[in-house]
Amino acid sequence: MSSSYNLEGSGGATINASLEAASPPRALADTASHRAFAKRRERGARLHLMLVAVLVLGPLVIYPLARLVLLSLTGPHGEFGLHAYTAFFSNPDATGVIGTTLAIVFASAGIASVLGVALAALLFFRPFPGAAVITRFLELFVAFPSFLVAFTLIFLYGSQGSVSIALQRLFHLSNPPLNFLFGAGGIVLAEVVFYAPFVVRPALASFAQIDMRLVEAARSLGANGFMVAWRVVAPLAWPGIAAGMILCFLLTLNEFGILLVLGSAHLVTLPVAIYSSATVDLDLPTAAAGAVVMLAMSLSLYALYRSVDRRQAMGAR
Incomplete structure (x- = not known):
């Protein structure tokens, strides 16, 4: 009984040792995977924000403001200048x-x-x-x-x-x-x-x-x-x-x-x-x-x- 216990204990120790030896690379791989996923998610969020800016803010805010500035720089005959100011x-x-x-x-x-x-x-x-x-x-x-x-x-x-x-x-x-x-x-x-x-x-x-x-x-x-x-x-x-x-x-x-x-x-x-x-x-x-x-x-x-x-x-x- 004692030898069987020792063998089981020895096998368990071997398994634990192998798991401990294998766990750091696996943890590093998991961490790297999570970081890569977070970066991809952040890039996706930025692309979505740029898409919203282009499709929503572009025609509703950016374009009217740009046209307003260009109109203020347009002369009486359509030339570019500061005549309006x-x-x-x-x-x-x-x-x-x-x-x-x-x-x-x-x-x-x-x-x-x-x-x-x-x-x-x-x-x-x-x-x-x-x-x-x-x-x-x-x-x-x-x-x-x-x-x-x-x-x-x-x-x-x-x-x-x-x-x-x-x-x-x-x-x-x-x-x-x-x-x-x-x-x-x-x-x-x-x-x-x-x-x-x-x-x-x-x-x-x-x-x-x-x-x-x-x-x-x-x-x-x-x-x-x-x-x-x-x-x-x-x-x-x-x-x-x-x-x-x-x-x-x-x-x-x-x-x-x-x-x-x-x-x-x-x-x-x-x-x-x-x-x-x-x-x-x-x-x-x-x-x-x-x-x-x-x-x-x-x-x-x-x-x-x-x-x-x-x-x-x-x-x-």
Whole structure:
């Protein structure tokens, strides 16, 4: 019995030894096979992505943008040149249009950013009954078309709006007391109402990443609310807040619906000027030149937004 056991043990040891000797090459072969399969799969994914880019992005995005740039470089007689850009920037009204556009963008996005951050801080640090409902409503609000906000303000605060008529009847006025919507004031108000929620969500996400022990430690050391907000909360949440603010500036720059509804003949912004050049004046090269200028401004803001958002993601890790 003992010899049989020894033979079985010896045979088992021999088999185990042979398996151990054979396992490293097999493991290496399996690893190489898995790597080759992963590389083939990655190449296939890249080919699929290129195919999607060619079939979908090509005719829908790349080709129209290329045609836009080529059209902006086309002269009045079909020659290649910068005539459209010269006509655009040499127009005395162009400086006023760009200045008006930037003024409205900075006023609207600036006020919307401050209001959005303040509302996010209130919802996060001072929660109250119904705060969750307001947060969900703000998330839903960003799905609304912007021109609906403009029409809502007209129905409420226009010269024939319900609030204006109620005030006129209440105080026995001969004329409606509210008549500011069709101009810079109405545009800024509508854009602030519409784009402030776009800042609330990134600000809330940034506040949620703060280690609240730091806030409690600052309070325990005697810091008041302003000191905590300025010295603790703001530096930690600043990347997310900055990303939301830049996104607000980008969306406000590209806004068209509110401008078309509430803008007047004396308040021409860059999107409206491009639209008028293309549809009213039928000057497509000049409209294309203005569109390329606006596209360059938008891409610059988007690149800045991506840089800040990438820093926030790296900081969160």
